Amino acid sequence: MTATGSPHNLAESPVALAMDWGGTWARAAVIDRQGQPLWQDRVANQPGALQDELVTAAGELLLEAKGNAGGRPIAGAGIALAGSIDAATNMLLSSPNLPALNGVTLPEVWEPMLNMPVWVGNDANLAALGECYYGAGQPMPPQNEPARTLVFVTFSTGVGAGVVDRGEIFMGAAGAAAEVGHMTIDLRADAPACACGNSGCLEAMASGTAIGRAAQARLANATPGAPLQLAYEANAAITGEDVFNAAERGDAVALEVVNDAVAAIIVGMGNVLNLFNPDVVVMGGGVTQGLMQLDLLGRIEDGMRRRAMSSGHRRFQLAPATLGDSQGMVGAASLVWSKTERPVAPDQPGLTP
Numbered sequence: 001m002t003a004t005g006s007p008h009n010l011a012e013s014p015v016a017l018a019m020d021w022g023g024t025w026a027r028a029a030v031i032d033r034q035g036q037p038l039w040q041d042r043v044a045n046q047p048g049a050l051q052d053e054l055v056t057a058a059g060e061l062l063l064e065a066k067g068n069a070g071g072r073p074i075a076g077a078g079i080a081l082a083g084s085i086d087a088a089t090n091m092l093l094s095s096p097n098l099p100a101l102n103g104v105t106l107p108e109v110w111e112p113m114l115n116m117p118v119w120v121g122n123d124a125n126l127a128a129l130g131e132c133y134y135g136a137g138q139p140m141p142p143q144n145e146p147a148r149t150l151v152f153v154t155f156s157t158g159v160g161a162g163v164v165d166r167g168e169i170f171m172g173a174a175g176a177a178a179e180v181g182h183m184t185i186d187l188r189a190d191a192p193a194c195a196c197g198n199s200g201c202l203e204a205m206a207s208g209t210a211i212g213r214a215a216q217a218r219l220a221n222a223t224p225g226a227p228l229q230l231a232y233e234a235n236a237a238i239t240g241e242d243v244f245n246a247a248e249r250g251d252a253v254a255l256e257v258v259n260d261a262v263a264a265i266i267v268g269m270g271n272v273l274n275l276f277n278p279d280v281v282v283m284g285g286g287v288t289q290g291l292m293q294l295d296l297l298g299r300i301e302d303g304m305r306r307r308a309m310s311s312g313h314r315r316f317q318l319a320p321a322t323l324g325d326s327q328g329m330v331g332a333a334s335l336v337w338s339k340t341e342r343p344v345a346p347d348q349p350g351l352t353p
């Protein structure tokens with residue numbers, strides 16, 4: 001078949017190289033504009049490897065991806081990393097899962113090697129971007145329009161977040177904006193301590209870790225033989241998941257703990273509405289799974305709406321994250337589109353800068 005040169009000819013439309021570099025694996029893929037992977041592979045991070053060795057191994061994987069683009073034009077490479085990245089220099093400042101990478105500036109190393117632009121982004125920001133381009137931010141009833149301003153919050157071991165406005169990540173001056181998990185919710189002196197050094201943060205009240213810890217602190221009030229007590233006896237610890245499972249079975253202490261977490265989430269996410277005025281709010285992570293198990297997202301959405309300051313702030317949809325494990329990879333590809341496409345997509349009103 002002869003190529004026609006039409007922009008609708010998929011075989012000629014550009015693809016992105018995407019990498020999701022976590023604590024154990026560097027995964028790479030060639031992804032088309034529809035979000036479909038054309039090729040993917042992964043390489044394990046060698047334990048104890050030096051920064052140069054890790055960067056070389058992951059770089060070789062990207063070169064392999066480049067060779068597997070099937071002759072399609074490549075718009076660039078997007079790299080998803082856990083940790084904080086300096087917005088001005090693209091340097092990875094701290095990488096909790098892979099500390100050997102601290103201080104590396106990947107675009108500097110990989111752009112000459114790949115002969116294409118390379119962009120890096122942190123995992124929560126890229127999850128937000130991926131949801132905007134391919135997930136919960138895509139047109140759905142009743143509005144049937146793509147998200148203009150999307151806030152993604154993941155309630156997991158910690159609480160991470162990203163904000164996307166008109167197809168682009170809202171970065172902040174140093175690239176550290178939208179730390180929704182570290183807004184103060186409880187200002188009492190005995191508020192729970194947070195890993196960030198403050199106390200009373202949303203993360204300290206509604207992460208999976210916090211929910212498990214709150215339940216454990218209340219075990220003295222539990223009825224012997226109740227589901228939460230049994231979970232504790234089985235593991236000598238209580239996880240957020242144990243709390244949601246016990247609450248589903250009517251455990252009184254677990255229900256109290258979940259109610260407290262929901263109250264904190266409503267206050268925090270209500271603040272998010274008033275700050276960012278999103279039309280789509282996406283919740284992800286294991287805690288969100290637990291909240292869905294108890295059918296609580298509707299209550300959270302209603303509570304947020306009650307705290308919204310105007311009708312413009314009340315006009316939003318709350319949706320669970322849809323991308324699952326592919327979030328990092330799809331988000332990395334979305335970073336390429338967000339840097340190379342103006343506007344985000346043709347015929348989308350309101351997305352022109």
Ligand SMILES: [Zn+2]
Pocket residue numbers: 181182183194195196197198199201203204
């Ligand atoms: Zn904090």
